[in-house]
Amino acid sequence: KQEVTQIPAALSVPEGENLVLNCSFTDSAIYNLQWFRQDPGKGLTSLLLIQSSQREQTSGRLNASLDKSSGRSTLYIAASQPGDSATYLCAVKHFNKFYFGSGTKLNVKP
Amino acid sequence: EAQVTQNPRYLITVTGKKLTVTCSQNMNHEYMSWYRQDPGLGLRQIYYSMNVEVTDKGDVPEGYKVSRKEKRNFPLILESPSPNQTSLYFCASSPFQVDSSNQPQHFGDGTRLSIL
Numbered sequence: 001k002q003e004v005t006q007i008p009a010a011l012s013v014p015e016g017e018n019l020v021l022n023c024s025f026t027d028s029a030i031y032n033l034q035w036f037r038q039d040p041g042k043g044l045t046s047l048l049l050i051q052s053s054q055r056e057q058t059s060g061r062l063n064a065s066l067d068k069s070s071g072r073s074t075l076y077i078a079a080s081q082p083g084d085s086a087t088y089l090c091a092v093k094h095f096n097k098f099y100f101g102s103g104t105k106l107n108v109k110p
Numbered sequence: 111e112a113q114v115t116q117n118p119r120y121l122i123t124v125t126g127k128k129l130t131v132t133c134s135q136n137m138n139h140e141y142m143s144w145y146r147q148d149p150g151l152g153l154r155q156i157y158y159s160m161n162v163e164v165t166d167k168g169d170v171p172e173g174y175k176v177s178r179k180e181k182r183n184f185p186l187i188l189e190s191p192s193p194n195q196t197s198l199y200f201c202a203s204s205p206f207q208v209d210s211s212n213q214p215q216h217f218g219d220g221t222r223l224s225i226l
Binding site: 001004034036041042043044045046049089091096097098099100101102103 | 202
C-alpha cells in the first residue's frame with residue numbers, strides 16, 4: 001500500500017525566506033504527483049502537477065521536483081510572503097487511487 | 111466557470127439518520143472521488159468512480175455508499191451515520207483518458223459533517 005509522508009508538519013519563517021517542503025512516498029509506481037494549497041475552512045487548490053516522466057515543474061515563485069526512484073518530491077517557495085501562509089499537501093496517483101500526505105502547515109511572519 | 115459543487119457545506123445530524131452529500135461537476139470529467147480529512151491523517155480516499163456505473167473502494171469505504179448514474183453527479187450516502195464519521199469531506203474530479211497523467215484533480219469546497 002502506498003504511504004505518503006510530509007516533513008515538517010509545521011514551519012514558521014520570516015517573510016522573504018526561501019523554503020523547501022518535503023514529500024516522500026513508499027511505492028515509486030506513480031502516475032503523477034500533485035501539490036495543493038489548503039487555506040483554513042477552504043478546499044484544495046492545485047499548485048503544481050508533475051507527471052511521472054518529468055523531473056520538475058515551475059509556476060511563478062514555486063518549483064516542484066520529483067525523484068521517482070527515491071520516492072521524493074520537494075516544493076520550493078522563493079521569497080516567501082505572508083499570503084503564502086497555508087497548509088501544503090502533496091498527493092500521488094498510484095494506479096486508480098490517490099494518496100495524500102498529512103500536510104505541512106506554513107506560517108510566514110511579516 | 112469550471113467547478114465541483116458539494117452540498118450541504120455544513121450538516122449536524124444524529125446517529126443512524128440516513129444522509130446524502132451531493133457532488134456535481136461541470137467539466138465532463140470521467141473520474142470522481144470522495145475523501146475525508148481528519149486532523150493528523152490527511153485526506154483518505156473513500157470511494158472513486160472512473161465513469162458512469164463504475165465505482166470502486168478507496169482506503170476507507172466502510173459505512174459509506176456511492177452511486178454514479180450520471181457523469182456529472184457522484185453522491186456520497188451514509189446509510190446509518192455514526193460519530194466516527196464526523197469529518198470534513200471533499201469531492202474531486204479529473205479526466206480519465208489514457209493520457210491523463212498530466213490532468214490535475216479539481217476539488218469542491220468541502221462538507222463538514224458532525225454526527226452526534
